[in-house]
Amino acid sequence: MNLRLPRGFYRRDPVTVARGLLGQQLVRVFKGQRLAGIIVETEAYLGVIDRAAHTFNGRRTPRNEAMYADGGTAYVYFTYGLHHCFNVVCGKINNPLAVLVRALEPVEGIDVMKRHRRAAKRRTDLCSGPAKLCEALAIDRSFNTTDMVESKTLFIEQTRARSLPAKSITVTPRIGIGYAREWADKPLRFVIINHPHASRPPVKHP
DNA sequence: CCCGTGATTTAT
């Protein structure tokens, strides 16, 4: 039985949390059944100083309120009229930092995920993007503000005690934030190296 | 490449 990640895991800076989440297991209990996948891709959002973050410059609105909660809270929002994105709030209360979970390798409940993802042709299409994984695991706005240290239906299990070694992680700029000027190019996206379930084809590593 | 789709935010 895997241990759930404790509060202290989340109450750290988003880069450390983004790296530390790689290889851990996201679990959603859907109608009593476990849907789970290994986290293979994340992005760090650095709060009030980060032009790409929803909380840039201290912005605080009904939508992003969850980011001001304690580390371990879920921040789920709806975008482009179609899609949900799932974030892990980190740091301490009132410091609005977060990690976007961008891709999973499906492990449990794969048949249910396939049903939720009619458009997916291959197993690598099931959870290889932030909105895809929300559709596969049936994560919607009703999970916004969920405390993942306590919740029975959405939480993260520890599959490894230490973060993956740096040399097995590829670091790149974040996806889809070209508007963020000097923040657009910062190396804040973390992917398990050459992983087939990442949101885009793995960078070939010599 | 292009476009759907609608909540949210920002500007009037």
Next chain:
DNA sequence: TAAATCACGGGG
């Protein structure tokens, strides 16, 4: 009140 924007995905 209106317009613009958007942590995306699917189909050409």
